[in-house]
Amino acid sequence: MSRYGAMSFFVDYGDDADPDGDGRPGLTCETTGPTSPFRDSVSSGYSHTYRKADTYTITATGYYCGEGGLQTVEKAATVNMAKPAPAPKVSAAAHIEYTVDGLTATLVPSVTGTQHEMKYGRNKHAKYGVPLVYTMSFPEGAEVSGGATKGGIKRATCTKHGSVEFDPVMLSGDPVVVTFPKPGTYEVTLSADACTSQRIVSKAATIAVPPTHPTLEPTTPTPTEPTPTPTTPVPTRPAPTTRFRRSRRPTRPSRRRQRRRRRRPRPARAPKAETDRMGDDTNALSLGVAGLVGAGALGGIVVARRRLQQ
Structure with a gap:
């Protein structure tokens, strides 16, 4: 039969893992007959994970029917599998x-x-x-x-x-x-x-x-007078203290003056003249004179009593 692919295709990863490929056992190669071109590839690629970091040789081998029977073609590549870089710290x-x-x-x-x-x-x-x-x-x-x-x-x-x-x-x-x-x-x-x-x-x-405060208008400072230089006080003698004597009480008038004042005769009140309309004028006059004399005697008796009491 004539076909457009290789007899088989394998990839060896260089470790103990099984290879990947598309081998077709049971086919044999003819040594005579017509020839035809072929091409074989892995479009999706192969993926392999190594267990440890190391250097490995990957070998790809293709098998095809050539002169004299089954023939092979190889391609090798060396890869260095290093330790995975740690994720950057962020x-x-x-x-x-x-x-x-x-x-x-x-x-x-x-x-x-x-x-x-x-x-x-x-x-x-x-x-x-x-x-x-x-x-x-x-x-x-x-x-x-x-x-x-x-x-x-x-x-x-x-x-x-x-x-x-x-x-x-x-x-x-x-x-x-x-x-x-x-x-x-x-x-x-x-x-x-x-x-x-x-x-x-x-x-x-x-x-x-913060709380807001009202703005205060600046005030013009009032010029201050220069402070006088303090001088040393000159000691002075204290002024003499003026003493005041206590005023005496007004003196009472002596007893003699009191007596003299009391001896002054007081003007006697004139007795009320009464007239006896029933009698004659002679009786009326005698009664008036008797009244005057009686009044004088009565006044003397009153003055004598006052002196005895004093």
């Missing part, structure tokens, strides 16, 4: 740097370290120095007015090959500007998905917004 860390001005904070999120290469589209070893995905979260009431709070390469997948350093530039390209509703303490979180053993790295920053 690690990542998230950071948030910020400054505060009043109620507004300016944030710079970033990721530092190294990560494995990515697989993106047809590229099996894409070297991107950015996380797969990153997001930022803010407290309720905060308003973001600048920068990007999320991003990354969502369609990429991580590999275990190579080591790529993260881009030192901040993630969003522009700082993130956030305004808080009032003074207080707020927490902002950055979460990044990286091709490392940690897979997800995060950072929480506590931002303190």
Whole structure:
């Protein structure tokens, strides 16, 4: 029979493993007759795993019917199977740097370290120095007015090959500007998905917004007079103390003066003249004279009693 392939094909890997091939036992070669070209190949290739690191000789042998019968053709190749290189050590860390001005904070999120290469589209070893995905979260009431709070390469997948350093530039390209509703303490979180053993790295920053105070207008300082140089005091004698005598009580008038004052006759009141309309004028006059004399005698008796009492 005439065919377009070799009689058989074998690959020996140089160790104790069985060879791979497509031998067809039971066929024999004719020594006469027509000839025909042939070609034999392994389109999918062969795969073999060695148990230990060493140098091996791989031999490929093909069998065909040639002149005089069965013939062979060989090809050898030497391979050095070294120990598998350990996976590079990769690690990542998230950071948030910020400054505060009043109620507004300016944030710079970033990721530092190294990560494995990515697989993106047809590229099996894409070297991107950015996380797969990153997001930022803010407290309720905060308003973001600048920068990007999320991003990354969502369609990429991580590999275990190579080591790529993260881009030192901040993630969003522009700082993130956030305004808080009032003074207080707020927490902002950055979460990044990286091709490392940690897979997800995060950072929480506590931002303190101090209370605002009214701006005071500067006052012009009042010029002060120069302080006089102190002089040594000259000792002086104390002034003499003036003594005041206690004033005496006013003296009472002597008894003689009291007596003299009492001896002064007091003007006697004139008795009321009464007239007896029933009698005559003579009786009326005598009664008036008698009244005067009686009044004088009565006054003398009163003065005598007062003297005896004193």
